[in-house]
Amino acid sequence: xxxxxxxxxxxxxxxxxxxxxxxxxxxxxxxxxxxxxxxxxxxxxxxxxxxxxxxxxxxxxxxxxxxxxxxxxxxxxxxxxxxxxxxxxxxxxxxxxxxxxxxxxxxxxxxxxxxxxxxxxxxxxxxxxxxxxxxxxxxxxxxxxxxxxxxxxxxxxxxxxxxxxxxxxxxxxxxxxxxxxxxxxxxxxxxxxxxxxxxxxxxxxxxxxxxxxxxxxxxxxxxxxxxxxxxxxxxxxxxxxxxxxxxxxxxxxxxxxxxxxxxxxxxxxxxxxxxxxxxxxxxxxxxxxxxxxxxxxxxxxxxxxxxxxxxxxxxxxxxxxxxxxxxxxxxxxxxxxxxxxxxxxxxxxxxxxxxxxxxxxxxxxxxxxxxxxxxxxxxxxxxxxxxxxxxxxxxxxxxxxxxxxx
Numbered sequence: 171x172x173x174x175x176x177x178x179x180x181x182x183x184x185x186x187x188x189x190x191x192x193x194x195x196x197x198x199x200x201x202x203x204x205x206x207x208x209x210x211x212x213x214x215x216x217x218x219x220x221x222x223x224x225x226x227x228x229x230x231x232x233x234x235x236x237x238x239x240x241x242x243x244x245x246x247x248x249x250x251x252x253x254x255x256x257x258x259x260x261x262x263x264x265x266x267x268x269x270x271x272x273x274x275x276x277x278x279x280x281x282x283x284x285x286x287x288x289x290x291x292x293x294x295x296x297x298x299x300x301x302x303x304x305x306x307x308x309x310x311x312x313x314x315x316x317x318x319x320x321x322x323x324x325x326x327x328x329x330x331x332x333x334x335x336x337x338x339x340x341x342x343x344x345x346x347x348x349x350x351x352x353x354x355x356x357x358x359x360x361x362x363x364x365x366x367x368x369x370x371x372x373x374x375x376x377x378x379x380x381x382x383x384x385x386x387x388x389x390x391x392x393x394x395x396x397x398x399x400x401x402x403x404x405x406x407x408x409x410x411x412x413x414x415x416x417x418x419x420x421x422x423x424x425x426x427x428x429x430x431x432x433x434x435x436x437x438x439x440x441x442x443x444x445x446x447x448x449x450x451x452x453x454x455x456x457x458x459x460x461x462x463x464x465x466x467x468x469x470x471x472x473x474x475x476x477x478x479x480x481x482x483x484x485x486x487x488x489x490x491x492x493x494x495x496x497x498x499x500x501x502x503x504x505x506x507x508x509x510x511x512x513x514x515x516x517x518x519x520x521x522x523x524x525x526x527x528x529x530x531x532x533x534x535x536x537x538x539x540x541x542x543x544x545x546x547x548x549x550x551x552x553x554x555x556x557x558x559x560x561x562x563x564x565x566x567x568x569x570x571x572x573x574x575x576x
Contacts, residue, residue, distance in 0.1 A: 319484050323492040324499040326565035326575070327558040329368070336568035337371060343571050345384045346420040347411060349404060351395045352549040353462045353493075353513065354424030358387055360560030363546025363553070372564065383567065386418070396459070397428025401436055405443050412451050420570060421447075422457040424493065429461025430472045437478045444488075455570055458483050460494045462550075465512035465525060489570070496562050497555055500533045501542075513550050530554040 348354070364372045378384025390411050393403035404423050412418060429437070441458075448456050460476040467473065476494045483490040497515065498507035506529050509517040515530035530552035534543055548556035569575060 319487045320489045320566070320569050320575075321480070321483065321492060322490065322562050322566045322569070323495040324503070324558075324562075327496060327499070327501065327561045329364075329561045329564065332561075332565050332568050333573060334371065336571050336573040337564060339571035339573075340564070340567035341373075341378065341381060341383045344420050344567055345378065345386075345418045346422065346567075347386045347389050347408075347418045348422040348424075349388055349390045349393065349395060349407070350422075350424040351398060351426045353426050354395060354459075355547075355549050356551060356556045356559045357424075357563045359547040359549070360556035360558075361385075361563060363544050363556065364560045364564075367540065367544035394426075395428075396423045396425045396440065397432075398426060401428070401432075401439060402443070405447065408447055409450070412454060419453060420455045420457065422459070422491070424459045424491075425461040427461070427464065429475050430464045430466065430470075432461075432471075432475050434475070434478060437475050441479070441482050445486075455489060457566065458488050458490045460490070460492050462493050462513045463497055463511050465510050465516070467510040468508060489566075491562065491566055493559075496558055497551070500529050501554070501558065502533070504529070515552050515555055528552065 348357070350357075361372065361374060373380070373382035374385040375382045376384070376386045376389070390404070390407040392410070393399065393407035396404055408421055408423070412421070432440075444456055444458060448454075458479060460479050461472055464470070464472050473494070476492075480490065480492065482488065495507075497513065498511060499505055506517045509519065509521070510525060511517040511529070512525065515528050516525040517527055517529055518525050519527040534552065534554050537543060539545060543554050543557050545553050546556050547553075565573075565575075
């Protein structure tokens with residue numbers, strides 16, 4: 171009896187020792203596997219190692235035997251020991267032990283939040299290897315009579331403001347026919363003097379030879395100016411000339427003293443006839459003119475008729491050379507238009523009804539010749555007046571060649 175009890179006790183002891191040894195072996199195998207990184211490579215990618223292979227996180231991810239990923243959880247290394255230790259016990263009772271799932275290290279320091287989408291890296295958008303399309307610098311879109319009025323007035327009497335590139339463009343693009351008498355010759359005489367003052371960049375001649383501007387001076391037959399011999403003759407003179415020479419693309423006619431005595435109807439007729447020619451010759455730019463000063467002041471007929479011309483040009487996108495406005499200002503921008511100025515630049519300095527000073531002479535006397543101004547012929551007026559008319563003429567030609575005026 172005693173012997174049988176001893177045998178039974180030995181059997182129980184062996185079973186206990188074997189179970190304990192198995193548990194110990196399983197424990198050390200599990201710990202070794204953990205330290206080796208097998209269990210650290212979780213499907214959730216929450217544990218990772220540095221370059222030495224040392225784990226940087228003690229948490230692992232496991233899933234239940236049901237395979238339900240919703241039951242996956244993170245646990246610490248302490249919890250892991252508890253899970254492994256309970257393995258034989260649960261196996262003995264017929265329950266499946268938790269299965270550990272592994273994956274490659276994810277190289278992230280923490281698991282993404284539950285239900286958070288896995289971040290994805292978008293590849294950079296391909297860039298074209300073609301060079302960007304160059305944009306022209308300081309190349310404004312040419313202003314045409316159909317896209318905005320061009321008003322050349324005292325704001326355009328600074329030669330230095332006109333880009334040299336547009337002076338060159340004017341000489342290569344424009345073919346100008348200009349009809350005038352004495353007052354209109356101020357532009358031509360001023361332009362001739364400008365060549366001696368600033369050089370051959372401002373050359374002009376009839377035909378445009380040797381790189382000069384093609385400016386035909388008084389080439390028309392049958393009319394002298396816009397009012398000589400009458401208000402109509404210049405129309406047929408223009409038509410006949412353009413029909414005989416299709417190279418001309420700019421036509422200019424100036425007044426002499428006719429605007430001073432013109433009626434509103436006369437000026438309306440002038441504007442209408444210019445419009446008719448524009449329609450007949452759509453490839454030609456027609457330049458409108460105001461009349462020169464006559465000393466009648468802002469209430470005089472000259473100014474009123476010039477305003478009629480200005481208003482029409484602004485409202486109908488025309489090209490205007492504003493003769494009156496140019497000779498109403500000195501180069502410093504001082505205005506004399508309210509002091510009854512005349513075409514000789516005389517004005518009434520004290521408003522006593524008598525023109526007693528000359529703004530052009532005063533300015534010339536206070537500024538060095540051949541530095542600030544140059545001497546030249548100037549019909550009925552002073553050299554400075556012709557200087558400014560020449561500057562404005564070149565500004566006009568630059569505008570017609572694409573300069574935006576800025």
